[in-house]
Amino acid sequence: MEEEKRTVRAVERALDVLSCFTGKSEWGLSEIAAQIGLHKSTVHRLLATLEDRGFVIRDEATEKYRLGLRILELSANLSREDDPSVVLLPDMERLRDEIGETVSLYVRDRNERVRIQAVQSSQAIRRVATVGVRLPLSVGASSKVLLAFDDPSVRNAAMADPSWPASVEKDKFIRQLDEIRERGYATSFEEREPGAAAVSAPIIGRSGKLVAALAVSGPSNRLTPDVMHDHAAAIMEAARRMGQRLG
Template sequence: MEDEKRTIRAVERALDVLLCFTTGSDWGLTEISQRVGLHKSTVHRLLATLEQRGFVVRDEATEKYRLGLRILELSAYARADDPAVVLLGEMERLRDQLGETISLYVRDRKDRVRIQAVQSEQAIRRVAPVGARLPLTVGASSKVLLAFEEPSVRDALLSDPSWPAFLDKEAYEEQLREIVAAGYATSYEEREPGAAAISAPIFDRSGKLYAALSVSGPSNRLTPDVMQERAPAIIGAAKRMGTLLG
């Protein structure tokens, strides 16, 4: 039993190391050690094993690690009926129509995770890496994932002790009610300066919230007036995507 616990713990630590690469493409040993809260010697052993198996690669020049080809091999076997794959065509059509970056977010506990993205082809654009994990407290897609969630789940999230104290809960809940009435949410330089986004909910055929469809770009292009004009197109695309889900 004790050996089994140690083995499981080693797997957990290795996965924690790999998860560092959801927020950056290159990490040094010290940086990873600090992020996962483990001694550098332990992290070094984990990285050596992951490197041997092809899951990470060490750059000799910078002494930093990046994801290896094994990760790409695994992602290549994504199921054809995976919603992130099924909805890709509609996302590309919306990108071509609006000219901005399109993202798909789902809620994972207290975070939102980008599970699919189609980059804008404009010179100045929002770059949206797939797998990015972001807080559920700010941003258009975050508000959609909360506003259209089951009331009991939403209330539990808003009442969680980890919810930021600086956010007025009553004002936030009123904003969520307005989003439900409008059918979409917007954010203008909420999470970072110079960025804006508009998001609509995607429901599966049973009426359950599946994801938030988001269109993001520079705030000088996605002004509040422009986002309001584009809302019907985004809501329409989200509804079409919902019909593709089981």
């Protein structure tokens, strides 16, 4: 209980204001105040500061706030030359062309996963994958890969998180992860999203540590369980090669 905070409250609040802009791109001042539970005048000052530094701007037409271009500038400096999302892009495109479905790359960020790269299927009916989205670690093929092939402490922390859904029974889930680690890949069928399915395999770097999860996803009527198992070998092999490519 005595969790000594070494953080700055005003900054925390400002970052919470910024984080509002994930999911909804246009916010009014009072709307944000209600969302975070702060007083209007506080939010007003925070937004003024964020605007001054170019992190948010006001849409001239609607008078509402949206993200500023400083975010774009920062995101340009997010990845280095040796970043998986850059290095592995050609391999992902090759796999997409081979299988014909959308290919994504996920990494774990605390108790969530983030899609750091995606190449879209060119098929008419396809899964559209946005780079940058955050998804829970409790469901989905690549979630299970990210938990199965990392240190056990990682999955323990994830399952201890308050966001962990009670519907996912922990002991059963752990057994599932054990199977996946043996088999070398994970699948999901209409698990997180109705009508969608995915196969995922671990990308393990030269040091032997898990780096990311490679996932192939598509509509569940094309990616039936049988089809997914047919693709599994190719996906695992691609993931293995990608791991070797990393420093």
